[in-house]
Amino acid sequence: MLKLYYWPGTCSIAIHILLEEIGVAYERQTVDLGQKQQYSAEFLAINPKGKVPALVRGDGSLLTEVPAIAMWLAATAPSFHLVPDDIEGRTRVMEIMSYIAGTVHIQGAARAWRPALFSTHREEQEAVVARGREIVLQGLDILSDALDGKEYLAGEYSIADPFLFFIEYWAAEKVGYPLPANIDAHYNGMRKRPAVRRALAAEGLA
Amino acid sequence: MTTLMYAKGTCAMGIQVLLEEAGVAYELKKADFSKGEQHTPEFRAVNPKGKVPALVRDDGSVLTEYGAIAMWLAMTNPDKKLVPTDPEALARVIEALDFAVGTLHMLSWRMFRRPDAYSDSDDEQAKLKVRGKEAVEKGLAIANEQLAGKDWICGDYSIADSALYYVEFWVSEVAKWPLPANVQAHYERMKQRPAVQVSRKEEGAA
Numbered sequence: 001m002l003k004l005y006y007w008p009g010t011c012s013i014a015i016h017i018l019l020e021e022i023g024v025a026y027e028r029q030t031v032d033l034g035q036k037q038q039y040s041a042e043f044l045a046i047n048p049k050g051k052v053p054a055l056v057r058g059d060g061s062l063l064t065e066v067p068a069i070a071m072w073l074a075a076t077a078p079s080f081h082l083v084p085d086d087i088e089g090r091t092r093v094m095e096i097m098s099y100i101a102g103t104v105h106i107q108g109a110a111r112a113w114r115p116a117l118f119s120t121h122r123e124e125q126e127a128v129v130a131r132g133r134e135i136v137l138q139g140l141d142i143l144s145d146a147l148d149g150k151e152y153l154a155g156e157y158s159i160a161d162p163f164l165f166f167i168e169y170w171a172a173e174k175v176g177y178p179l180p181a182n183i184d185a186h187y188n189g190m191r192k193r194p195a196v197r198r199a200l201a202a203e204g205l206a
Numbered sequence: 207m208t209t210l211m212y213a214k215g216t217c218a219m220g221i222q223v224l225l226e227e228a229g230v231a232y233e234l235k236k237a238d239f240s241k242g243e244q245h246t247p248e249f250r251a252v253n254p255k256g257k258v259p260a261l262v263r264d265d266g267s268v269l270t271e272y273g274a275i276a277m278w279l280a281m282t283n284p285d286k287k288l289v290p291t292d293p294e295a296l297a298r299v300i301e302a303l304d305f306a307v308g309t310l311h312m313l314s315w316r317m318f319r320r321p322d323a324y325s326d327s328d329d330e331q332a333k334l335k336v337r338g339k340e341a342v343e344k345g346l347a348i349a350n351e352q353l354a355g356k357d358w359i360c361g362d363y364s365i366a367d368s369a370l371y372y373v374e375f376w377v378s379e380v381a382k383w384p385l386p387a388n389v390q391a392h393y394e395r396m397k398q399r400p401a402v403q404v405s406r407k408e409e410g411a412a
Contacts (some may be wrong), residue, residue, distance in 0.1 A: 048348055068301035075293030087281045095274035102308045118324040128324060142254060
């Protein structure tokens with residue numbers, strides 16, 4: 001039985017959505033980031049990186065990093081075509097996953113959401129948040145261009161869409177950033193997907 | 207002709223290693239980051255993200271993001287076996303690569319190397335350098351565990367080794383910190399590879 005370690009509204013929601021999309025049986029377990037539970041001895045024993053999402057598989061082995069977990073889940077359920085079959089399509093999906101993971105999330109959203117991680121000076125934290133916002137908005141512009149009027153980033157629905165959804169959800173619902181038109185359309189489309197609805201409901205998110 | 211947008215001392219060195227490993231004909235187009243050349247209209251016309259690496263392919267299309275470029279080179283040169291085809295093994299390679307690029311590099315090294323990107327105050331920057339160093343060391347400890355009993359981070363040589371390599375380069379050659387034992391052995395092994403030797407010559411490293 002797969003077990004997802006997650007915290008509501010974080011990037012773990014991308015994996016949560018994918019689990020719901022493929023309809024595989026899984027358990028879920030919260031790791032309370034607000035209480036710093038990710039640094040507890042108990043959780044570090046499960047994931048030494050102290051991060052969510054973490055996916056423990058049926059054989060007890062752990063998989064981490066959103067792009068890796070997403071690719072693996074897609075491979076376990078090939079009939080859902082969650083990753084394109086062609087090299088170019090797969091490459092472009094990886095490009096988006098890497099961009100969201102390494103830049104929009106780690107450099108943008110992290111600054112805007114947890115400025116204290118980057119400066120302990122109150123007066124500076126506003127500037128850290130502003131820079132984070134700048135990076136996220138630039139990211140949304142670039143991803144909007146990548147959507148280019150398509151319903152989904154790779155044309156067909158793929159692992160890239162739930163990952164973008166995580167950023168969209170956080171930007172729209174948590175911090176109230178304006179979404180470019182393509183992004184807004186993608187966000188609203190995603191919210192209609194049953195798997196997304198189930199994941200949001202499971203996480204207690206509206 | 208394949209062109210790698212490159213800047214000395216950056217993670218683009220890992221992509222040069224992979225180009226060499228793949229045996230692809232390429233040229234380097236070097237930007238001087240100390241002069242802010244990544245922010246010029248000419249550079250942004252090629253890569254709006256203003257970053258290296260970016261790969262301009264034969265057909266003129268541009269590929270960004272380390273992981274995507276690495277995957278593309280691997281997938282288009284399957285005889286070089288730079289990624290496994292088995293989904294589990296592939297997930298592990300993406301996991302290791304993402305950890306190196308996202309966590310070791312973008313979150314941790316960057317905090318140490320570019321504290322000015324987060325704060326203008328001297329004492330805050332000093333704190334960031336300490337936290338960055340700690341984060342790099344913690345990450346390398348995880349890589350060290352993973353390398354136990356192995357030559358390469360995922361068993362067989364893969365694109366993930368190129369990403370760990372450039373972090374090792376920075377830690378050894380730039381910061382001059384010691385690497386944990388297995389990581390040091392990995393670094394030495396990388397240095398033996400002809401592809402890495404080409405990169406090191408480009409970087410002016412022994």
